[in-house]
Amino acid sequence: MDITLNPADLTHTIAFYTLALTSIVAALIVVTAKRIFRAAVALAVVLICGAGFYILLNYDFIAGVQLLVYVGGIVILIVFAVMLTSSLESIEEPPSLGRKALGLFSSLAFLATAVIAFSETKFPLSSISAEQPKDVAKAVGRKLLDYGAGGYVLPFEVISLLLLASVIGAIVVARNPKRKNEGSAT
């Protein structure tokens, strides 16, 4: 095989393997950490590496959204929930044998599915420079509001309805029902 040392490709490759290695190590920490807070931080690292992959693929917008939603939103919420519910000294108990077996089974099943899916699929794009999308944010925005063929306006609206429902649901759950008849009956 002919290996040409193009500096741009070289940095690309180095970046890819660094990200891949980091995300695998961090993912292992997520499942093996005994302290749940450390697992949450490792999860943040995995998600950041995911954003790195998007950047390598030139999908800056998706990377930014990944960071904004997952790291800035979800991980912080997880961390917040852990802070409210447990303390630094609490260490996760090792799972029972049944749960271990169940976990092993489901992860192996997922691995098998992923391997089969990846080996069956033919990926038409194999080189980096084949296609470089220019303005992803604009393209994504147009697709989301496009009601013609190939547009995603229906799923977009359905998701926004779902979000609205969950927001209202959260308010209903969080509301203090005692407040309603405060002052009248005590």
Add this chain to the structure above:
Amino acid sequence: MLDFLFGQLVATHATFDVVTLSDRTTQALAEDPWLAAGYALLGLAGVGGFLSLLGMALIYVERKVAAHFQCRLGPMRVGWHGMLQSVADAIKLLLKEDIIPDRADRVLFLIAPVFSIIATTLGLILIPMSPSLQVVDLNIGVIFISAVSSFGVLGILLAGWSSNNKWSLLGAMRAGAQFISYEISVTLSLLVVTLFAGSLQLSEIVQSQQDGWWIWRGHIVGLVAFFVFLIASTAELNRPPFDLPEAESELTGGFHTEYSGLRFSFFFLAEFINMFIASALAATLFLGGWMPFHIGGLHTFNGLMDLIPPGLWFAGKTTFIIFLIMWVRWTFPRLRVDQLMRLEWKFLLPVGFINLFAAATLVITKLYFFPW
């Protein structure tokens, strides 16, 4: 070099070519890898140096401003008018003993300040200071800045948790709640400018203000967005009157109670540089960044304004907003937690949403000033 300072002087409409350091690196990478490495090194050294020098300068300015607001002189002993006070403090901080609490979560305790300072650095590299003075110009600049600012709060949460101290934990939880709430308002006001400019790229947002800055081209809507941004980002910076996460009268030091020496200085530095980033962002989005003061159509006036180099415009605007934020700090008392939450959820958030609708209407009907 002259070109670097003055941009291009064109009598009518100055057109600015934005060349960032990362552009130069990519260009050089194909021909001369060593030049590219040199550019990358220059960028790293520049950002690092800028970070520490600016931090020290801002701390000095803050102390002087505070002193004069309280009819004192502030630092006067070290150097001329106390100019070297920050240097002395920095040396003191570096020489202090680095204490790690016995029952802290060591790993997290050590990486928490690093998280904070990395977030700050990542935000800093995107700021367009002049057409030729910007490290990276991502086409999702606005999204990227709000994304990395959440790393900083992750650092604060880690610090509070890993210290294994009730005060730290309380401070960190307040920081988290405050950040999650006020982030929405910041994003809403960022979206207003994104709508106006039609771009997420910071350099393009600056270029779009060639006929006038958004704060007055978008008249009421621009003004409201500017104030919402200023209030919400002051809250995100954990600065007084929103400094509940460290509230020294209740929580001793809040999330950084257990930190000392170099690690404490990381948090301290990150906080001050974040203030610079917020001010620079406000200047870029609403006051035109490095764009000189232009009025659409008045060519002679615009030409005269172009005589002042873009870098100076940026510095002046940013300094003004930094002064505003400091002014607020020494004027208002600290809010209570419930007041803080009420301000965001019952006042700023509805205002932000209505403002976003108004902005969309404005853009569709082209009712802003100079719609060409």
